[in-house]
Structures are given as structure tokens and as C-alpha cells.
Amino acid sequence: MSDERTIQQVLAKYVRGADRRDGAAVAELFTDDGKVEIFYSNSGNPEPMGEIVGPGPIATAVSQMMRPHPPGGWSHHTTHDPIIEVIGDRATLDAQFIVFSVQAKEKPEGGWPADALGVQGSVTPIESGYYRPILHRVGGGWKIQTLRIVMDMPIAFPRH
Amino acid sequence: MSDERTIQQVLAKYVRGADRRDGAAVAELFTDDGKVEIFYSNSGNPEPMGEIVGPGPIATAVSQMMRPHPPGGWSHHTTHDPIIEVIGDRATLDAQFIVFSVQAKEKPEGGWPADALGVQGSVTPIESGYYRPILHRVGGGWKIQTLRIVMDMPIAFPRH
Amino acid sequence: MSDERTIQQVLAKYVRGADRRDGAAVAELFTDDGKVEIFYSNSGNPEPMGEIVGPGPIATAVSQMMRPHPPGGWSHHTTHDPIIEVIGDRATLDAQFIVFSVQAKEKPEGGWPADALGVQGSVTPIESGYYRPILHRVGGGWKIQTLRIVMDMPIAFPRH
Numbered sequence: 277m278s279d280e281r282t283i284q285q286v287l288a289k290y291v292r293g294a295d296r297r298d299g300a301a302v303a304e305l306f307t308d309d310g311k312v313e314i315f316y317s318n319s320g321n322p323e324p325m326g327e328i329v330g331p332g333p334i335a336t337a338v339s340q341m342m343r344p345h346p347p348g349g350w351s352h353h354t355t356h357d358p359i360i361e362v363i364g365d366r367a368t369l370d371a372q373f374i375v376f377s378v379q380a381k382e383k384p385e386g387g388w389p390a391d392a393l394g395v396q397g398s399v400t401p402i403e404s405g406y407y408r409p410i411l412h413r414v415g416g417g418w419k420i421q422t423l424r425i426v427m428d429m430p431i432a433f434p435r436h
Numbered sequence: 437m438s439d440e441r442t443i444q445q446v447l448a449k450y451v452r453g454a455d456r457r458d459g460a461a462v463a464e465l466f467t468d469d470g471k472v473e474i475f476y477s478n479s480g481n482p483e484p485m486g487e488i489v490g491p492g493p494i495a496t497a498v499s500q501m502m503r504p505h506p507p508g509g510w511s512h513h514t515t516h517d518p519i520i521e522v523i524g525d526r527a528t529l530d531a532q533f534i535v536f537s538v539q540a541k542e543k544p545e546g547g548w549p550a551d552a553l554g555v556q557g558s559v560t561p562i563e564s565g566y567y568r569p570i571l572h573r574v575g576g577g578w579k580i581q582t583l584r585i586v587m588d589m590p591i592a593f594p595r596h
Numbered sequence: 597m598s599d600e601r602t603i604q605q606v607l608a609k610y611v612r613g614a615d616r617r618d619g620a621a622v623a624e625l626f627t628d629d630g631k632v633e634i635f636y637s638n639s640g641n642p643e644p645m646g647e648i649v650g651p652g653p654i655a656t657a658v659s660q661m662m663r664p665h666p667p668g669g670w671s672h673h674t675t676h677d678p679i680i681e682v683i684g685d686r687a688t689l690d691a692q693f694i695v696f697s698v699q700a701k702e703k704p705e706g707g708w709p710a711d712a713l714g715v716q717g718s719v720t721p722i723e724s725g726y727y728r729p730i731l732h733r734v735g736g737g738w739k740i741q742t743l744r745i746v747m748d749m750p751i752a753f754p755r756h
Contacts, residue, residue, distance in 0.1 A: 280601050281440050281520075288517035291532075319667065343714075347479065350588045352532050352564055354516040356674040357608035360601075372611075372672050374696060374719065376534060378564050380589040388592035394503075397589035399534065399561035401719035404672055404698050428670045429700040429717035432708035441600050441680075448677035451692075507639065510748045512692050512724055514676040536694060538724050540749040548752035554663075557749035559694065559721035 279362045283369055283411055283418050290407075290420070291353035291373075299339030303331035307412055307419045310334065316430045317405065325431060348380035348397065355407060365413035375403035404428045439522045443529055443571055443578050450567075450580070451513035451533075459499030463491035467572055467579045470494065476590045477565065485591060508540035508557065515567060525573035535563035564588045599682045603689055603731055603738050610727075610740070611673035611693075619659030623651035627732055627739045630654065636750045637725065645751060668700035668717065675727060685733035695723035724748045 277285075286305055293302035303310075311329040315322040328337050345351065355371040380397035388396065405427040411418045437445075446465055453462035471489040475482040488497050505511065515531040540557035548556065565587040571578045597605075606625055613622035623630075631649040635642040648657050665671065675691040700717035708716065725747040731738045 277440060278438065278598065278601070280597060281438070284517075285519055288519045291517055292519070292530075317670070319665075345479075348589075350477070350564075352516070352534065354532055354534065356516070356672070356676070357604075357611055359605055359608045359612070370612075372674055374672065374674065376561060376564060378588045383590060392592035393594060394591060395563050395587070395589050396592055399564045399588075401561065401696060401721065403715050404670075404696060404719045427715070428698045428719075429668075429715045430703060431714060432712035432716055434713060437600060438598065441598070444677075445679055448679045451677050452679070452690075505639075508749075510637070510724075512676070512694065514692055514694065516676070536721060536724060538748045543750060552752035553754060554751060555723050555747070555749050556752055559724045559748075561721065 279367065279413075279418070280360045283360055283362070283367055284358055286411065286418055286420060287355055287358070287369060287371060287407060287409065290423075291355060294338060294342065294353045295351050297339055297342050297344060299335030299337070302338045303335035305420050306331050306334060306423075307414060307421045310420055310422070312337070312423045312425065314425045314427065317426050317428055318430070322426060323430075325427070346379070348382055350378040350380075352376040352378065367411045367413075367418060369407070369409050369411065371407045373403075373405055373407050374401050376400065377402045439527065439573075439578070440520045443520055443522070443527055444518055446571065446578055446580060447515055447518070447529060447531060447567060447569065450583075451515060454498060454502065454513045455511050457499055457502050457504060459495030459497070462498045463495035465580050466491050466494060466583075467574060467581045470580055470582070472497070472583045472585065474585045475587065477586050477588055478590070482586060483590075485587070506539070508542055510538040510540075512536040512538065527571045527573075527578060529567070529569050529571065531567045533563075533565055533567050534561050536560065537562045599687065599733075599738070600680045603680055603682070603687055604678055606731065606738055606740060607675055607678070607689060607691060607727060607729065610743075611675060614658060614662065614673045615671050617659055617662050617664060619655030619657070622658045623655035625740050626651050626654060626743075627734060627741045630740055630742070632657070632743045632745065634745045634747065637746050637748055638750070642746060643750075645747070666699070668702055670698040670700075672696040672698065687731045687733075687738060689727070689729050689731065691727045693723075693725055693727050694721050696720065697722045 314326045355373045359370045361368050377400050408424040409420045410422045412421045474485045515533045518531040537560050568584040569580045570582045572581045634646045675693045679690040697720045728744040729740045730742045732741045
């Protein structure tokens with residue numbers, strides 16, 4: 277498998293892990309000194325929103341800080357149009373991302389109403405931006421050393 | 437062309453055929469014993485929703501059971517972040533999918549109203565899930581032996 | 597890097613340039629006699645909507661004719677399920693596209709309201725269709741000779 281395909285697959289596994297809220301699966305994609313840097317694009321003046329350093333904290337962030345799916349809920353972190361540059365044992369990837377939130381309707385006890393037809397629920401795009409990982413060749417594969425996430429929109433955190 | 441690229445292209449042709457409601461084009465992507473299995477994910481307890489066995493019935497399902505596009509209507513079955521594993525003459529692919537429904541406005545006889553500007557119509561995500569085909573190497577290429585479709589949302593069928 | 601990957605990357609750079617309204621970056625992806633042809637699909641009877649010939653006019657169109665992003669605004673031209681055919685020094689690509697419009701909320705002077713939580717803004721799909729470029733091998737890479745854009749929906753232009 278080419279380096280480029282392997283690298284795309286690392287990102288594919290990252291988004292699968294994020295959608296499953298599977299911190300261990302996500303952490304495994306990073307080097308031992310791996311980190312995640314999150315920015316708000318802010319019309320070209322990137323504003324840091326957070327940094328998570330090390331596979332342990334990354335696992336915790338995915339498992340505990342991402343909002344759990346409600347009943348019938350799911351998400352799809354999707355990535356698009358990767359630009360990949362491999363130089364020896366280092367690589368960069370730049371991919372667009374769109375996150376979709378899915379909410380299935382619950383089937384009523386007595387079955388769907390007579391006028392219900394087709395798919396029961398909704399799919400809504402809720403987040404977007406760019407994933408810009410830097411990867412290192414480790415053994416026969418590639419791991420993420422730094423995942424820079426640039427979000428198109430700011431985030432409001434709960435007040436304490 | 438690499439096996440991985442060829443396999444991605446099989447799925448790309450599948451979604452093109454689905455959007456055109458072109459049963460013959462879709463059926464051609466399957467082996468002679470090919471089948472489609474449809475599940476509702478049901479929060480991790482997959483519920484079978486249907487099975488279609490053989491290229492003939494698959495062609496019929498695509499051509500006759502998928503709702504025809506209304507005037508000005510179209511769809512885009514899009515797939516994302518494929519994870520591909522090739523072992524000898526067999527391969528698995530796991531891709532996210534989002535289906536978009538498109539509805540163009542019809543141009544009025546007298547032309548667009550004075551305040552109309554830009555694209556006239558709407559694009560709406562309506563379905564999502566995972567395509568998980570198992571493929572076999574056939575001749576110089578790859579064909580789908582089983583296409584498992586896992587939908588994030590249940591479907592209500594017309595009552596008779 | 598394989599021809600297919602290089603060709604996908606040309607399209608990836610095209611959509612990046614379009615989202616940045618960076619005419620020079622887009623024009624550089626075309627051959628000296630490169631052109632863009634825009635059609636409305638019109639339920640299978642493609643209707644020409646415009647043609648732009650030469651890298652100079654293409655640069656101008658991207659930089660000056662695409663609507664600028666409003667404050668907090670951005671776009672993502674995303675492409676999906678490429679079908680690529682390389683024959684010697686010529687290649688065709690067929691990709692689905694969806695354009696998303698993003699609008700971030702502006703953070704109020706006094707901070708986000710107490711009930712604001714999560715991402716502040718919206719992501720909306722607004723356009724869709726197919727990119728069907730014809731590419732030529734130039735030097736070690738590939739350039740677009742003709743970019744045929746088939747839009748699913750018609751466009752209303754301002755009246756003068």
C-alpha cells in the first residue's frame with residue numbers, strides 16, 4: 277500500500293474513533309509524544325482553543341469530553357480532498373472536514389404512523405474546518421505526531 | 437492502478453449507478469452470486485431490514501424500488517474515508533456515506549424574479565451510514581460479493 | 597506518487613483555491629489553453645451557463661466573480677468518489693461535488709451568552725453537481741485542460 281493511501285487510512289481511523297467516542301482507538305494513532313492542537317480560524321487570524329498532549333490525555337478527551345451520542349444519535353466526521361506531502365519519514369496532510377449529526381426517530385410502540393414513509397430521522401452538518409496532521413513513519417506504518425485542527429467556527433464552553 | 441484505487445472506483449461506480457437509478461450499471465459491479473444486505477444500526481444492535489440476492493434482483497431494486505427523481509430533482513450518494521484491506525483475492529472496504537437530495541427550482545416562464553440571485557434550489561442531507569462491501573478479484577478487476585449497508589436511521593415502508 | 601493520486605490532488609488544490617478566492621492559485625492548475633465550461637444539468641439536457649478561456653480570465657473569475665466571504669463566513673467545495681481514467685498523457689476525472697457555506701457567529705463583547713454551548717454558527721450545503729476535468733500530463737505532473745462543471749441547479753444572475 278502506498279504511503280499516501282496508508283496516511284489517508286490513519287485519518288479514516290481517526291474519524292471512526294471520534295464517531296465511536298473510542299479514546300483508546302484514537303490514541304493508538306498517535307506517536308508517544310503525539311498531540312492535538314485546536315484552533316478557531318477567525319478569518320485568517322487563528323486563535324488557539326486548546327491543546328492536548330500525549331496519547332493518555334487524547335484518549336480521555338475523546339472518551340470523556342466529546343458529548344456522548346443521545347439515544348438514536350450518531351455522528352459522521354467526514355474528510356475531503358486530502359493534499360499529502362511525504363518527505364522521507366515525515367508527512368503532512370491537509371484535509372477539509374465536515375461533521376454531520378444524525379438523529380434517528382424512535383419507532384413508536386404501535387409501529388410507524390400510517391403517513392410515515394422513508395427514512396425516519398435527520399442528518400445535519402454542524403461543524404467544519406481543516407485537519408492538518410503531521411505524521412511520522414513508525415515501523416512499517418505512519419502515526420500522527422501533531423494533529424492541528426482548524427475549526428471554521430468558535431466554540432462556547434460551559435461556564436462554571 | 438493499485439488494488440485500493442480500483443476498489444474505491446467500484447464503490448464510486450456503485451453510487452453513480454444508484455443516483456442514476458441505473459440498475460444494469462449497478463448489477464454489473466457484483467459477482468454472479470452477489471448480494472446486498474441492508475441493516476439499521478439501531479445503536480449497535482443491527483436490525484436486518486432487507487436482503488437482495490443476485491444481480492437480476494439487484495438491478496430491479498435499483499431501477500424500480502428506489503424512488504424516481506422528481507422534475508428538477510437529483511441525488512448524490514457520497515462516500516468518505518474508506519478503510520480498505522486486501523488479502524490475496526479478497527478485500528473489505530468500510531466507507532461512511534451521506535446521501536444528499538437536490539431539488540432545483542423551475543425557471544418561471546418570464547425568467548427569474550428580480551430579487552432571485554445565485555443558485556436556485558436546495559441541497560439536503562437525508563440519509564447516512566456505512567457501506568461495508570466484501571469484494572472478490574475477478575479477472576483483472578474487483579467485484580462486490582456482498583454489500584452490507586448499515587443505515588443510521590430506520591425506514592418506514594408503505595402499508596398495504 | 598501515482599498518476600491517480602496526483603490527479604486527485606490537482607482537484608484538491610482547485611477547491612482550496614476556490615474557497616480562498618485565490619485566482620492565481622487556481623489558474624496555475626490549468627494548461628496555457630485551459631478553460632472552464634459551466635453547465636446546468638437540466639434533467640439530462642445540459643444547458644451551457646458560461647465558459648471562461650485562459651488562465652488569466654480564470655484567475656479573474658475566481659478572484660472577482662465569486663462572492664467574497666462575509667465576516668465569519670467561509671466555504672468548503674468538497675469532492676467525492678472520483679472516477680479516473682489515465683490514457684498515456686491524457687486523463688479524465690469525474691467527481692461529485694457539494695459546496696457548503698459556513699457562517700460563524702461573532703462573539704459578543706461581553707462573551708457568549710450563558711446558554712450558548714458548543715459550536716457557534718452554521719454549516720449549510722448550497723450547491724452540488726459534478727466536476728469533469730480533462731487533464732494533460734505536463735512536465736512531471738498534470739494540469740487541467742478543460743474543467744467541465746455540471747451543476748444540479750440553475751443560477752439566477754443579477755439583472756442590469
